Amino acid sequence: MSLLRSLSDGLRSLFRKKRIGQELDEELNGFLEMAAEEKMKQRMSRKDALRAVRLERGSLEVAKEVVHSAGWESFVETCWQDLRFAIRMLRKSPSFTAVAVLTLALGIGTSSSVFSVVDRILFRSLPYPQDNRLVSFGLLAPIERDEFMLGSSYVDLGKQFGPFELLTAMAPGATRCDLTEQNGIRLDCASVEQTFLVTFGIQPVLGRNFLPDEDRPNVPRVALLGYSLWKSRFGGDPEILGKTISLDGKATRVVGVLPSNFEMPTLSSADILLPLALDEDRQRRANPGMVLRTFARLKPGIDVREATAALQPWFQQALRGAPPVFRKEIRFSVRTLRERQVGGARLASWLLFGAVLAFLTVACTNVANLLLARATGRQRELAVRAALGAGRSRLVRQTLTESLLLGVLGGTAGSWFAYFLLRLFVSIAPQGIPRLEQARMDLRVAAFAVGITLISAVIFGLAPALQYPTPESLIGKDVPGTTRNVLRQILVATQIAISLVLLAGASLLLRSLWNLDNIRLGMQTENVVTEYISLGQSRYPTPEKQLAFFAELEKRVKRLPGAISIALSDSLPPYGQMRSTIFAGIEVAGRPLFSQGTGGPVGWRAVTGEYFSALSISILQGRAFQKSDLAPSENSIILNETLARELFPNGNAIGQQLRLFRIPGPWRTVIGIAADVKNDGLTAHTGPEFYLPWKNDPVESFNTAYVTVRTQMNSKSVATWMREETHGVDSAVPVTIEAMSHRVSKLTARPRFNALLLSLFAGMGVLLAAIGIYGVVNFLVEQRTREIGVRMALGATPQGILKMVLANIARWTIAGAALGLLGAWVCGRLMQSLLFDVRAHDPTLLGLALALLMVVALAAALIPARQATRVDPMIALRYE
């Protein structure tokens, strides 16, 4: 009640200041008059009476002021005053304002935009309720880096289990499926258990989840539609429930629609969810059964470690069911869902975030330095204010208002900058950074930006504000502000240290990028065009039809002008989708089977004869496949160098007989050894690999394939022709055409992105540090102009002066550099796993970074220091 009254009264006096002031005037005047009348009754003259009243009761002007400043509204008013004053001051020195705002905008802008990227990866919760209790669990094997389970052991696990509240399984990856209706489209269908939505806590926006009875084999099929598919294909029609659509020719009833923010825990795309319809009996009988991705919701209060421990007994049992060769190399793992999704991007994200915070610190330090210099220049003004009665808190408030204003200006500019920077990031960022496409400036990021703006404003504003002016500064004598100078130099040392850490980090990343770019791939990627073709089950259901398509396509592409060689293969190096088996699955004629575990994975591809010439892979021994090898009756095989060395250390591989896949298949003759080609990304060692001929043998399935063409022509026009030719065979087949060099450069895109950003921050950090050093030296020189003049008058040489000025700054620069080296050492260790073929503490790189920084620092210090040597003693001595 009284608070309300105080508020309304205050507001009234704020907005009707004049009236209220008049009222107070009248009241006080009345007071004065009455008191004076009283005195005049005692025969005083009016003048004396008024004087006596003033003596007794205090000056009415002061009374007015006191009354006025007693209410809370006066606080608002002085703030407004401070603000207007701050605006005036900033406008008076536009260059200072511009530099400060620009520096802040750079710092705040980059940090907000980077925050909005890493926020999704590191901090923000996943779109599932209580996402921290969701885990991915199961087995890890050498050929599978994410948790999986085999059908039989999953079925044995049952539905209630120890540390889990709920658990569920889905088929690994989405499968392509066709909506076989008019204007059919190709979709991603994911098969999940009925418990899937419950475990993840997802509610359909329309309709319902699958019923347990619908998640069985041999029952009419039902489906849940993805939100965007529902909107785009079915116009968001709520009547869709209960309707039947045709998927791959099978009638499927729609029972629900997923929410718009739904995403698969594997982050794969899914337009439609289908019941997994796991046949428990069959899985048990088929032991080990199909591969499943398994997820669970932990019971409240149980963490990942406890869950892992609790599941050990079960794991031991499941292991007994696994094929003996796998047993040794299988591990059991429980990971949080976030860990599974962003595992690889986590370190890089932290690195980026740390770098940008470091950069922000440098920016803030610079502004603090600028403000300190300014505060020194304004010592006299502040002293006058203090002499006129401004208290310490009043002065602090005024200075803080100024820095807050700077902060707000910088923050506003920074937010715009962040917005554009984020769009730039998204456009240049490589694929595969999780959730990048979702990154945008929103309330959270805005809160972050506002937070750092305020914090940095207060931090850099407080330093200069805390010194209450001494009386000496009134007469303009510079008090040797030692504390302030030390503070400034500490700030410079900090900048040097941080910049050195950034530089060292950037140099490590750049060096490792250079190593990556110059890696020996084992093939020539220039002038090679690749085309990925996925035929789809509905149009090409049989291997015969698929083979016929590819044969026709090969014939057509061969006729293209400039095509030197053309190859078909089921996969392409240096990454992705290579089929694989295990080393123990390869049987050499006349030798016992390999019995020490699996021996690790061995990759393989089916290729046509010109594969090796198209990619310029050299054949080290023997020969490449010829036309005759592609005949169904022929059984030849080519090994890569690594596999040949592992199988036949004596170098007598050619002519040996092999049998593959641990099935009693045909014996195959080794006809050649091909040079190693990177087949597991760029950074990993080249794994063992073999090639089988792409046979015109209708036993195999050729649903997807790559066409590789080496040309003499511009690859762009070749790409267009290839697309035309493919559509000439079948216009409905989707194709992806890419230059081979582009395919490879995609692999370095992420390290390139990291290196680019870190170099950017390091460069800007060094620039800011240089500005900081320049500012400090300049300030020192200005402050000591008189002293320098006296020294020169007494016979000091310019060199001596230069040495004196530089020695001062050198101390702090060296201290900063020492600190920076320490930081760089720690930082290098942390980022070791992001590096390729570089030692984290490479002394050359660290030395280079240090040298670069020192040169910049020296240059920045030299400009104002040289000015000091040109001081004219006469002018300097008169200078006041």
Add this chain to the structure above:
Amino acid sequence: MSDKPSDLIQGTLDMLILKTLALEPMHGYGIAVRLEQMSKGVFRVNAGSLFVAFQRLQRAGLIKGEWKATENSRRAKYYALTEQGRKRLSSETREWGRQVAAIARILEAS
């Protein structure tokens, strides 16, 4: 005690103003004179403190002001106790009495 007017004990001004207003509404100068009279010249209140106190009491809803003509037909703002102010006065008087008695006991104990 010296002849010079002394400063008020911290925080008692509000209570004293309420007390002077308990009898009848009064203007600022009247309150000042009354305080001086009642204290037999011990308390002489500065105009600044007085008017700040008025503003404070008004905002707390303990007194309310109204412009009226004085007996000398001058316009002045008369302050009057509100119901809330009356309650506050009696509670503070009680509390004050208790405290004074307690202090007196302590001082006399030695």
